[in-house]
Amino acid sequence: MRQQQANLTLTAPVAGMITTRDAEPGTTLVAGQAVLTLADPQSYWVKARIDQSLALGLQAGQTASITLRSAPQQALPGKLVRIEPLSDSVTEERIVGIAFTPVPAALSSGELAEVTLQTGQKDSALVIPNAAIQQQTGQSGVWKLNPDNSLQFTPVQTGIQSLDGQVEILSGLQADDTIVVYTSKALSVDSKIKVVAQL
Numbered sequence: 001m002r003q004q005q006a007n008l009t010l011t012a013p014v015a016g017m018i019t020t021r022d023a024e025p026g027t028t029l030v031a032g033q034a035v036l037t038l039a040d041p042q043s044y045w046v047k048a049r050i051d052q053s054l055a056l057g058l059q060a061g062q063t064a065s066i067t068l069r070s071a072p073q074q075a076l077p078g079k080l081v082r083i084e085p086l087s088d089s090v091t092e093e094r095i096v097g098i099a100f101t102p103v104p105a106a107l108s109s110g111e112l113a114e115v116t117l118q119t120g121q122k123d124s125a126l127v128i129p130n131a132a133i134q135q136q137t138g139q140s141g142v143w144k145l146n147p148d149n150s151l152q153f154t155p156v157q158t159g160i161q162s163l164d165g166q167v168e169i170l171s172g173l174q175a176d177d178t179i180v181v182y183t184s185k186a187l188s189v190d191s192k193i194k195v196v197a198q199l
Contacts, residue, residue, distance in 0.1 A: 016040050019109050044107060045081065045097040048115040054161055055094040057119040058083055064098045069112040077101050080117060119160060126173060127166040132181045133158065141172065143180040143187050151180070151189055 016038035023035045046066055050058065064078040082097035098115050100107070132142050133156070141155040156172030173179070180193065187193075 012036070012038055014038065014040065017107075017109075039109065042103060044103055044109075045099050046078070046113045046115055048096050048098055048117075049088070049091065049093040050096055050117070052087060052092045052094060054119075057160055058094065058096065058117070063118045065116040066098060066100065067114045067116075068104075070108070075116075076104055078115070116163070125159070126169045126175055127162075128169060128173070128179060129181050130161060130165050130167045132179055133167065134187075143183075144173070145178040145180065145193070145195075149193075151187060151191055151193065153189070154179075 017040075018036050019039045020037040021035075022037060023029060023033065029035070058080065060080055060083065062080045064080055066076045066078045067074070068076070078098045078100050080096055081099040084095040084097075087094050096117075098117075128142065133140055134142065134153075136153050139155045140158065141153050144152050144154045146152055154172055154177075157170040159168035159170045161167045180187065183193070
């Protein structure tokens with residue numbers, strides 16, 4: 001019996017990483033029973049959830065930075081390889097797949113990771129702080145200060161948002177417009193405001 005065990009060789013159909021062991025030495029097997037589960041390291045993705053409001057501009061091939069929970073000080077290169085066609089209607093998120101480029105050594109399945117995506121760059125754009133965007137009657141916009149110091153709610157169309165809290169304005173504002181960036185209470189067209197140099 002020992003001689004037979006010594007002559008046994010377990011050969012996998014493909015080269016891969018063992019993710020689960022479904023049978024231990026000495027286990028009685030039946031025909032077709034799985035012994036090991038393998039995964040191709042080249043097919044390892046990080047599944048990331050992107051808020052729908054930040055999903056504008058997502059395209060396959062965009063560069064990404066991946067930080068694994070096991071190595072928080074090391075950012076690994078990656079790229080966006082898949083954008084799921086359906087959004088999560090409960091969390092209002094898009095699900096995307098980020099691939100490692102290249103796959104790191106000693107990668108474990110199921111590990112948590114943080115992903116940063118580079119969604120786009122522009123040479124010039126009109127940007128404002130994201131905190132200035134308000135909601136009125138279902139529209140996104142900003143409170144604009146008119147020359148006579150009256151307030152006017154102006155709907156805007158936004159574009160790319162940056163990690164430092166800036167948002168691109170595609171339409172609705174001009175570069176020389178004055179807007180309310182911060183207010184301690186809700187505003188209306190009848191509100192009186194005081195302009196300060198800084199908070």
